[in-house]
Amino acid sequence: MSLPIALEHVTHAYATAAGPLPVLDDLSLEMPEGSFTAVVGPSGCGKSTLTRLVAGLMKPDRGVVRLGGKPVTGPRKTVGMAFQNPVLLEWRTILQNVMLPLEIVGSGLSKTQQQDRARELLALVGLEGFEDKKPSELSGGMRQRASLCRSIVHRPEVLILDEPFGALDAFTREDLWQTMHDLRAQEKFTCVLITHDLRESVFLSDRTVVFSARPARAQRTVEIDLGPDRTLEDLYAPRAVELLAELRREIQIAQGREAA
Amino acid sequence: MNTLRKIAVPTAAIVAFLLAWELLVWANGWPNYKMASPSDLGPAFVKYKWLFLEYGWQTLWRTIAGLLLAVVFGVFLGMVMGFSRIAREALYPLLVGFNAIPKATVVPVIALLFIGQHDLNTILIAFMISFFPIAVSVSIGLSTLEPEYRDILRSLGASNFTIFRKIALPKTLPEFFGALKVAVTLAFIGTNLMEIVEPHGRGLGHLFDSGKINADYPLMFAVLIALAVLGIALFYVVVFLERIFAGWAERTPG
Numbered sequence: 001m002s003l004p005i006a007l008e009h010v011t012h013a014y015a016t017a018a019g020p021l022p023v024l025d026d027l028s029l030e031m032p033e034g035s036f037t038a039v040v041g042p043s044g045c046g047k048s049t050l051t052r053l054v055a056g057l058m059k060p061d062r063g064v065v066r067l068g069g070k071p072v073t074g075p076r077k078t079v080g081m082a083f084q085n086p087v088l089l090e091w092r093t094i095l096q097n098v099m100l101p102l103e104i105v106g107s108g109l110s111k112t113q114q115q116d117r118a119r120e121l122l123a124l125v126g127l128e129g130f131e132d133k134k135p136s137e138l139s140g141g142m143r144q145r146a147s148l149c150r151s152i153v154h155r156p157e158v159l160i161l162d163e164p165f166g167a168l169d170a171f172t173r174e175d176l177w178q179t180m181h182d183l184r185a186q187e188k189f190t191c192v193l194i195t196h197d198l199r200e201s202v203f204l205s206d207r208t209v210v211f212s213a214r215p216a217r218a219q220r221t222v223e224i225d226l227g228p229d230r231t232l233e234d235l236y237a238p239r240a241v242e243l244l245a246e247l248r249r250e251i252q253i254a255q256g257r258e259a260a
Numbered sequence: 261m262n263t264l265r266k267i268a269v270p271t272a273a274i275v276a277f278l279l280a281w282e283l284l285v286w287a288n289g290w291p292n293y294k295m296a297s298p299s300d301l302g303p304a305f306v307k308y309k310w311l312f313l314e315y316g317w318q319t320l321w322r323t324i325a326g327l328l329l330a331v332v333f334g335v336f337l338g339m340v341m342g343f344s345r346i347a348r349e350a351l352y353p354l355l356v357g358f359n360a361i362p363k364a365t366v367v368p369v370i371a372l373l374f375i376g377q378h379d380l381n382t383i384l385i386a387f388m389i390s391f392f393p394i395a396v397s398v399s400i401g402l403s404t405l406e407p408e409y410r411d412i413l414r415s416l417g418a419s420n421f422t423i424f425r426k427i428a429l430p431k432t433l434p435e436f437f438g439a440l441k442v443a444v445t446l447a448f449i450g451t452n453l454m455e456i457v458e459p460h461g462r463g464l465g466h467l468f469d470s471g472k473i474n475a476d477y478p479l480m481f482a483v484l485i486a487l488a489v490l491g492i493a494l495f496y497v498v499v500f501l502e503r504i505f506a507g508w509a510e511r512t513p514g
Contacts, residue, residue: 055415075417087408091430091508104416134508
């Protein structure tokens with residue numbers, strides 16, 4: 001099952017030595033069940049704060065974050081996260097790494113079922129045969145694939161991706177986009193993707209939200225109407241180029257380089 | 261081939277060292293009471309073999325006891341400092357100051373405090389001299405844990421204890437074993453400081469002291485060699501444990 005995410009008038013500031021630093025300003029967003037939302041915006045505009053709020057790792061100063069209608073009050077077992085840094089545990093095999101969330105959430109699965117579930121996902125992302133390798137034996141792209149598997153192994157309702165493809169080279173990144181597409185076809189979750197890559201947002205998301213500079217508000221939401229079966233080639237079709245141009249314009253405005 | 265090399269190279273180095281030592285004494289024509297040579301050590305060992313066994317065992321178990329105490333206390337202190345910024349800020353100057361005090365000056369204080377309790381005294385000094393690197397390494401290991409590691413478990417509702425057990429503890433093990441290697445040799449220094457100073461304290465340090473009193477230089481040097489052997493043995497026990505528990509951190513060469 002997947003849950004709709006809603007942010008209602010969320011305002012948040014960090015306490016710093018120089019006084020409060022506002023990062024989110026009266027931010028309201030709706031992400032329907034099973035949708036894929038990309039968030040783009042200038043550097044340091046509070047995108048990662050958004051992920052921490054949705055994950056229940058932080059509480060907003062004002063406003064409410066809801067998952068499935070219920071306010072988020074703390075971490076919950078139905079969330080999966082992946083970061084730019086794959087943060088795999090070096091002393092565990094890839095299979096054991098992917099199984100980690102199942103050990104925490106008490107999935108009710110037997111050890112064998114847990115292994116089967118992890119193997120199934122690893123096969124889906126093309127890591128069949130690497131189950132018993134250590135993370136240090138894998139390339140950066142492969143590690144990120146394993147990290148993605150770990151983030152969804154416990155069938156989370158909400159998947160939070162904080163620039164998971166940001167540190168990869170361009171070709172590997174496109175491979176992983178494809179992998180993400182495959183995962184989404186197989187698994188059901190509501191996904192928030194933080195990214196700096198506009199092509200990534202157009203290829204993966206149903207809608208892309210452009211954040212303004214800090215303190216962030218949702219400056220503009222662009223519906224990505226390319227259909228669920230889009231391919232990498234579609235990124236070069238006129239409609240995709242149009243969307244990219246539109247997003248780019250919005251980013252320029254967010255950065256204050258162009259009048260609205 | 262590889263195993264042979266692993267044994268042959270250090271053995272050759274030790275033999276070369278002993279030869280150079282022998283040669284140095286021989287070339288200078290130093291008599292026994294100035295500097296003993298390796299060839300004097302054999303007879304000394306044979307002459308006092310029972311004392312060496314008994315006192316060697318005493319020194320060894322006291323050192324290990326002090327070391328275990330240092331591990332328990334050092335890991336605990338490191339955890340407190342690693343997880344709490346306030347504790348870190350409060351304890352660091354205190355700890356550095358304590359470590360800067362030469363332990364030789366603490367020896368008489370402890371000896372007077374627990375007069376006659378040789379085992380306790382010796383273990384205490386071994387402990388005091390060796391817990392510092394352990395505490396520091398564990399605290400650094402924990403405080404430098406990338407926040408994402410914590411977040412992947414915390415976002416699933418894992419408790420702090422679970423995070424410690426599943427991630428922080430194993431991730432800190434390589435640093436811990438690095439510090440333990442330093443602590444092993446330090447603990448031997450601590451044990452011997454006390455054994456040398458305390459009258460009737462027994463242990464290898466005491467044997468060294470009686471060698472000094474009787475101007476038995478071969479005995480003194482034999483004690484030093486015995487200490488070195490014990491140190492090497494304990495060091496490799498730690499290396500062995502490290503292989504088992506933190507072997508993943510070792511990169512295969514090439």
